[in-house]
Amino acid sequence: MTAPDPSRLVCARCAVPLSPGKVTVSYMGSSFEVELPRCPRCLRAFVPEDLALGKMAQVEQALEEK
Amino acid sequence: MPLERQRVQDLEARCIEEQPPACTAGCPIHLDVRGMTDRLRTGDMAGGFAIVARFLPFPGILSRICDHPCELVCRREEAGESVRINDLERACVDHGYKASALPRLQRAQKRRKVAVIGAGLSGMTAAQDLALKGHEVVVFEAERHALPRIRAWKRPPLPEILIETDLALATAAAVTIRIATAVGRGLDIAPDRLLTDYDAVFLAAGAKASIVLAGEFGVSRAQDGRPEIDPLTFGTSHPKLFAGGSLRYTPAVYSPITSTYDGRCAALSIDRLFQGASLVANRDGQGPYPTRLFTRTEGYPPLPALPAANPARGYSAAEAQAEAARCFPCHCLECIKVCDFLAHHGSYPKRYIREIYNNDGIVKGARKANRLVNSCSLCGLCEAVCPEHLPMGDFCLEARQSMVGQGKMQPSFHDFALQDMAFSTGEDCSLARHQPGFTKSAALFFPGCQLAGSSPDHVAAVYAHLCDRLDGGVGLLLGCCGAPARWSGREALFRDTLETLAGQWRSLGRPDVITACSSCFSLLRTHLPDMTVRSLWTTLERTGLPAGVGLPHRTAPQGAVLAIHDPCTTRHEPDVRASVRALARLKGLAVTEIGDPELTSCCGFGGLMSFVSPRVADLTLDRRAAAGSDDFLTYCAMCRDNFARRGKRALHLLDLLFDTGGDPASRADPGFSSRQENRARLRQRLLASLWGEAPEPSTDAQPAVHLADDVRDLAERRQILMTDVRAVIVHAEESGDRFLDGDSGHFLACLRPRTVTFWVEYAPCDDGYQVFGLYSHRMTVGPEGRP
Ligand code: SF4
Ligand code: SF4
Ligand code: SF4
Ligand SMILES: [Zn+2]
Numbered sequence: 001m002t003a004p005d006p007s008r009l010v011c012a013r014c015a016v017p018l019s020p021g022k023v024t025v026s027y028m029g030s031s032f033e034v035e036l037p038r039c040p041r042c043l044r045a046f047v048p049e050d051l052a053l054g055k056m057a058q059v060e061q062a063l064e065e066k
Numbered sequence: 067m068p069l070e071r072q073r074v075q076d077l078e079a080r081c082i083e084e085q086p087p088a089c090t091a092g093c094p095i096h097l098d099v100r101g102m103t104d105r106l107r108t109g110d111m112a113g114g115f116a117i118v119a120r121f122l123p124f125p126g127i128l129s130r131i132c133d134h135p136c137e138l139v140c141r142r143e144e145a146g147e148s149v150r151i152n153d154l155e156r157a158c159v160d161h162g163y164k165a166s167a168l169p170r171l172q173r174a175q176k177r178r179k180v181a182v183i184g185a186g187l188s189g190m191t192a193a194q195d196l197a198l199k200g201h202e203v204v205v206f207e208a209e210r211h212a213l214p215r216i217r218a219w220k221r222p223p224l225p226e227i228l229i230e231t232d233l234a235l236a237t238a239a240a241v242t243i244r245i246a247t248a249v250g251r252g253l254d255i256a257p258d259r260l261l262t263d264y265d266a267v268f269l270a271a272g273a274k275a276s277i278v279l280a281g282e283f284g285v286s287r288a289q290d291g292r293p294e295i296d297p298l299t300f301g302t303s304h305p306k307l308f309a310g311g312s313l314r315y316t317p318a319v320y321s322p323i324t325s326t327y328d329g330r331c332a333a334l335s336i337d338r339l340f341q342g343a344s345l346v347a348n349r350d351g352q353g354p355y356p357t358r359l360f361t362r363t364e365g366y367p368p369l370p371a372l373p374a375a376n377p378a379r380g381y382s383a384a385e386a387q388a389e390a391a392r393c394f395p396c397h398c399l400e401c402i403k404v405c406d407f408l409a410h411h412g413s414y415p416k417r418y419i420r421e422i423y424n425n426d427g428i429v430k431g432a433r434k435a436n437r438l439v440n441s442c443s444l445c446g447l448c449e450a451v452c453p454e455h456l457p458m459g460d461f462c463l464e465a466r467q468s469m470v471g472q473g474k475m476q477p478s479f480h481d482f483a484l485q486d487m488a489f490s491t492g493e494d495c496s497l498a499r500h501q502p503g504f505t506k507s508a509a510l511f512f513p514g515c516q517l518a519g520s521s522p523d524h525v526a527a528v529y530a531h532l533c534d535r536l537d538g539g540v541g542l543l544l545g546c547c548g549a550p551a552r553w554s555g556r557e558a559l560f561r562d563t564l565e566t567l568a569g570q571w572r573s574l575g576r577p578d579v580i581t582a583c584s585s586c587f588s589l590l591r592t593h594l595p596d597m598t599v600r601s602l603w604t605t606l607e608r609t610g611l612p613a614g615v616g617l618p619h620r621t622a623p624q625g626a627v628l629a630i631h632d633p634c635t636t637r638h639e640p641d642v643r644a645s646v647r648a649l650a651r652l653k654g655l656a657v658t659e660i661g662d663p664e665l666t667s668c669c670g671f672g673g674l675m676s677f678v679s680p681r682v683a684d685l686t687l688d689r690r691a692a693a694g695s696d697d698f699l700t701y702c703a704m705c706r707d708n709f710a711r712r713g714k715r716a717l718h719l720l721d722l723l724f725d726t727g728g729d730p731a732s733r734a735d736p737g738f739s740s741r742q743e744n745r746a747r748l749r750q751r752l753l754a755s756l757w758g759e760a761p762e763p764s765t766d767a768q769p770a771v772h773l774a775d776d777v778r779d780l781a782e783r784r785q786i787l788m789t790d791v792r793a794v795i796v797h798a799e800e801s802g803d804r805f806l807d808g809d810s811g812h813f814l815a816c817l818r819p820r821t822v823t824f825w826v827e828y829a830p831c832d833d834g835y836q837v838f839g840l841y842s843h844r845m846t847v848g849p850e851g852r853p
Contacts, residue, residue: 004807004809004810004814004827005807005809008807008808008809009805009806009807009808009814010805010806010808011805011806012802012805012806012813013802013803013804018805023847023848025845025846025847027844027845027846043848044803044805044848045847045848046805046814047816047823047825047843047847049825049839049841052841052842053841053843056843056845057843060478060843060844061476061478062432064436064476064477064478065432065433065434065436065476066431066432066433
């Protein structure tokens with residue numbers, strides 16, 4: 001499967017294209033602001049696969065080691 | 067609950083990898099021979115010299131005339147000949163000499179005066195050592211030169227320039243040598259004057275002169291008149307007078323390295339005397355001793371020593387490099403050789419134990435050794451091969467229990483395995499019944515969660531067979547022994563799981579329990595001592611096999627050989643292993659061993675290794691698979707499935723005993739999702755067929771979900787279950803919360819049923835949904851923890 005291009009994603013509920021926006025991600029009591037593609041109307045965010053398995057997984061591991 | 071310091075120290079002390087090699091332990095001054103050969107092996111002559119110069123007070127001289135007791139004990143002897151250590155030292159001096167590598171002059175806190183009687187090797191060693199420490203040293207020598215015996219050396223004679231070069235360091239350190247100056251009453255210097263004018267005196271004038279002087283100093287003497295010398299401190303009965311050198315060990319033949327050793331030890335005592343320190347403390351390892359280092363030499367092809375092309379000139383640099391390469395070098399590392407987990411982390415148990423202990427005590431900051439602690443399969447192989455039987459697995463388990471106790475266990479390590487266990491022990495899978503038509507059970511069949519998950523047909527067939535052959539009723543117990551909880555360090559959860567099981571067993575009247583899984587077998591036996599636990603294999607050996615006993619099975623064609631892989635949990639169960647072999651024989655099968663069964667290795671499931679370090683688990687499996695070219699015959703469902711997953715043809719013993727048709731060795735690994743479904747279906751099926759209880763009709767019809775093989779593999783590797791994939795899709799379709807990819811027309815949706823958010827890329831198809839991708843993360847996204 002080829003990873004979807006976030007700029008080609010549409011929120012199926014609101015029928016609007018996703019656009020980058022600041023979103024809070026949290027784990028084990030720590031929170032960070034990151035920029036993610038999200039629906040400008042309902043604010044649901046999309047987490048791309050490479051982010052989930054890359055940077056996000058690294059941060060999860062680091063927080064778990066604390 | 068944290069690890070105990072005493073326990074840690076005891077374990078650390080058992081790993082002997084840091085003991086010196088035999089050569090170094092046998093060298094009176096403990097020259098780091100292995101360090102030297104390590105340098106020379108790479109052609110680093112200067113590096114070799116730096117090591118030689120750190121130990122030998124007179125490198126030019128000793129590298130030619132040392133009587134090298136090290137070579138007597140060099141382990142290379144067992145595979146060829148000893149390494150020519152002394153010749154290598156000479157090569158270091160000849161090809162790597164650098165004045166800058168010689169020891170440096172230190173400054174003493176308080177400069178004291180020392181008199182040395184005799185400028186032989188022991189006297190000069192003591193003089194130089196003390197001068198380098200910053201003391202003022204005067205050596206009195208009756209002859210006309212320092213080192214008279216060395217200058218008269220015959221086998222072969224030493225070049226004058228070599229001796230002078232070696233003495234230059236002593237001179238630079240301001241050792242004063244007063245030649246042609248005899249000490250003794252009526253001679254050049256009166257002994258009494260030395261004791262009053264100097265802070266310490268070292269008597270090293272050879273046996274003859276020293277017998278006279280000992281009398282004149284008035285110290286205690288042995289019958290032959292020699293001074294009595296403390297073997298540890300080289301002190302005499304006079305607190306300021308020390309003695310050593312050939313006078314101590316005559317009539318044994320003159321030994322340059324022993325004399326050097328005497329001088330070095332006396333110098334250490336004198337310096338300690340000046341500092342007001344204990345003369346005896348911490349000198350246990352002084353002098354030659356047999357090392358505790360274990361080194362296996364059997365595997366090395368024998369190699370003779372390399373002769374120098376020109377013996378008089380010694381080794382060339384290239385020759386030295388070749389000879390140094392014959393040094394093994396000596397190490398233990400027996401456990402590292404057999405365990406991919408221990409090898410993967412780049413060190414050895416003594417260091418790991420310390421790392422794990424430090425990790426355990428970290429209050430603030432990253433616990434970097436968490437994965438180390440949790441990657442061990444707890445298989446016990448290291449303990450079995452370790453000459454000191456160090457139980458690394460036990461220690462890793464203790465460290466896990468401590469992490470859990472401190473609330474520091476990383477959630478991502480074991481969540482998946484523990485949820486799988488919760489499913490196996492939950493109402494969908496567990497069952498405890500008497501045999502249909504019975505109100506009592508003499509025996510109770512407990513197949514274990516993995517066999518039920520991997521081949522439910524076998525569970526049904528074995529149960530029917532046991533009911534047929536055993537009297538008094540055979541109950542059935544479906545569930546899990548709690549091994550995943552135990553392995554993950556969750557001792558409380560493990561005890562709860564066991565207690566539930568024990569409760570079911572008691573309510574069935576405490577029948578004898580028959581286990582098909584060797585992990586269940588060993589855990590139940592260890593932790594439920596009231597329970598009589600038997601292995602299915604010993605039971606079947608007794609009851610006999612289903613029809614066709616003794617006939618070669620059709621899936622084992624004439625001439626085919628199977629290699630028996632024993633699960634790691636049978637390492638200490640010879641009876642179980644013997645029954646398995648007996649059953650194979652009953653079937654007329656030709657089987658071979660894969661090495662010593664007590665040294666079998668884990669399939670990666672043990673200790674939940676494959677959940678924490680999948681790569682190391684695969685290395686472990688692949689190494690085992692490569693150890694035998696025949697199809698494997700095993701009797702653990704998890705072992706079989708794991709081999710299958712790595713492409714190794716493997717059979718379960720039940721495949722042969724209870725014909726299920728086809729080519730069972732090529733059966734694919736069912737994976738975690740199917741195992742769960744299998745367990746649940748097995749329960750429903752047996753309830754219906756044996757106890758006549760129709761399952762509750764399921765209210766919500768589940769949509770069909772299709773995955774291509776590569777996507778299914780991905781799901782397994784990423785620990786994503788089909789039930790979760792289905793839940794994501796159902797939720798997305800019902801709520802409408804999903805994204806549409808304009809390029810592919812696929813939907814992307816997520817759901818967080820518990821502690822993990824699952825993302826699924828899918829599209830509707832004719833009879834349900836096709837899944838194209840899936841992944842997960844543990845972080846929550848958005849202010850309200852969405853998704
Ligand atoms: S100094 Fe002598 S005994 Fe020590 S390692 Fe060298 S050759 Fe062997
Ligand atoms: S093989 Fe090497 S390390 Fe082992 S005893 Fe001989 S010189 Fe020392
Ligand atoms: S086998 Fe391993 S744990 Fe045992 S002494 Fe050797 S290096 Fe240490
Ligand atoms: Zn929206």
